[in-house]
Amino acid sequence: MLEGFPSAIARIDAAGRMVWSNRRSGGVLGQSPTDVGHSGDRPLHDCYGLGERCPVCCALSSGRPCEEQVGDERDRLWHIKAIPLPDNSGVIRITTDVTEEHRLRLEHEQASRLAAVGELAAGIAHEINNPNGMIQMNLGLIADVWNDLQPLLDDAQSRQPDLSLAGLSAERLRMELPQVLEDMLHASFRIKGIVEDLKSFVRRQDEDRMEDIDLNQVYLTAARLLRNQIKKCQADYREHLMHGLPPVHGQFRHLEQVVINLVMNACQALEKPGASLAVSTWYDTEQKEVVLAVEDGGKGIAPQDLPRVTDPFFTTRRTQGGTGLGLSVSQRIVREHGGKLLFQSELGRGTRVELRLPAVETAEEERSDTADACVLTG
Known part of the structure; x- marks a missing residue:
């Protein structure tokens, strides 16, 4: 029955020798069924590259179950659990490939972060839209006021040729103020576009339709x-x-x-x-x-x-x-x-x-x- 088990299962005796393993153990952590009866020239935990974290060594010495995750995220991840046998004759080691489980968990965490960003974006979009809408409306009013002021500015300049406002001459005002208003309106619409992108991003979180x-x-x-x-x-x-x-x-x-x-x-x-x-x-x-x-x-x-x-x-x-x-x-x-x-x-x-x-x-x-x-x- 254990031969068909999806995890790699091995029995390790009290001396650290592998005395039995199922077929799934082949190639796992550098060991295979051909290693039965051998512990190698190095301590068992050195073979795993675990140092003092080796669950087999821990279970053999403590008499209690021990577990550890090993491997490289760039390659494969393994979960090793060692369970002491009742007669203290060794341990059963169960090694499970958890690479896919780890990947799915990280993807879920990433999706959760995106959802949190979406909620934050929705709140930010609302808070930005209101004052930005006011800016756009007031810019239109200022542009209308400027158009009505130009005849008065012409009249005032005819009586005072060196007329200046806010340090700007009448000529510079005529040249620069319309462009300033246009730039401000353009910037405001750019803000609106960014906000719409954020709102669209939030909507698509819930509308993943083809x-x-x-x-x-x-x-x-x-x-x-x-x-x-x-x-x-x-x-x-x-x-x-x-x-x-x-x-x-x-x-x-x-x-x-x-x-x-x-x-x-x-x-x-x-x-x-x-x-x-x-x-x-x-x-x-x-x-x-x-x-x-x-x-x-x-x-x-x-x-x-x-x-x-x-x-x-x-x-x-x-x-x-x-x-x-x-x-x-x-x-x-x-x-x-x-x-x-x-x-x-x-x-x-x-x-x-x-x-x-x-x-x-x-x-x-x-x-x-x-x-x-x-x-x-x-």
């Missing part, structure tokens, strides 16, 4: 949300968006999340001010795919790392707070949309990522349950 989507609009919405981050990375930032793209069928917020991840990764890869960062869209008529490409002139990806960039927890930025989930989640979203992510990179030269989605006329027949990330070769 619909025909303009990929250009997905990018432009993401770019507005990323405006400050893009400025911060001081890139030579360029956009080349094809007009009249065919729509793609999908969930706006999910695709927006993919684009945000791709652009943020590109920003974080830049090592010096003025490095290139370009976003482009086009329609591949041969493949009938709508394409969004993000290309950076950053540090690039090492050849041995390139095939792993969408693996859960794989990141080269762990010390800077990277979780290794951004591209993994993006890959899952793109796969659910019947698309693919293509990666091309040269160490020291930069990286290019293509998001490819089936155009709406072929989306239904080409959408499938599997679509793997591919690596383009130079």
Whole structure:
């Protein structure tokens, strides 16, 4: 019965020797059924790389169950539990692969954070909209007042040629005040646009419906949300968006999340001010795919790392707070949309990522349950 158990199970005697294991133990933590009867030349916990945290050693010495999680988030995570046998003849070690469980938990935490951000954004949007609406209304009133004041200003200047107000001559007032009012109104509408993006983001948290989507609009919405981050990375930032793209069928917020991840990764890869960062869209008529490409002139990806960039927890930025989930989640979203992510990179030269989605006329027949990330070769 234990041979069919999904976990790796082994019996360890009091001397630390493995006396039995099921087939699932093969390859787990560097041990296999061929290791039965051997404990190796090193202490058991050294074999696991656990030091004093080895649950088997703990259970053997304490007589109570012990457990520990081991492994590397970039590869596999294992939960090891050691249970002492009643006659003190050893322990039963149960080793379970918890990589997927860990990934799902982190994704849930990320989704919870997004939901919290959504609630915060809704409150902020309401608080900003009210005073901003007042600003827009009052700017219109000031513009009307200025138009009515100009004849009076002309009359006053005819009697006092050196007339000035707030340190500005009448000529400068005529030249600059209309532009100042226009700039203020433009800034106010920009605030309104940002607020609408925030409100839209919140709505999409609850409206993950499939619909025909303009990929250009997905990018432009993401770019507005990323405006400050893009400025911060001081890139030579360029956009080349094809007009009249065919729509793609999908969930706006999910695709927006993919684009945000791709652009943020590109920003974080830049090592010096003025490095290139370009976003482009086009329609591949041969493949009938709508394409969004993000290309950076950053540090690039090492050849041995390139095939792993969408693996859960794989990141080269762990010390800077990277979780290794951004591209993994993006890959899952793109796969659910019947698309693919293509990666091309040269160490020291930069990286290019293509998001490819089936155009709406072929989306239904080409959408499938599997679509793997591919690596383009130079």
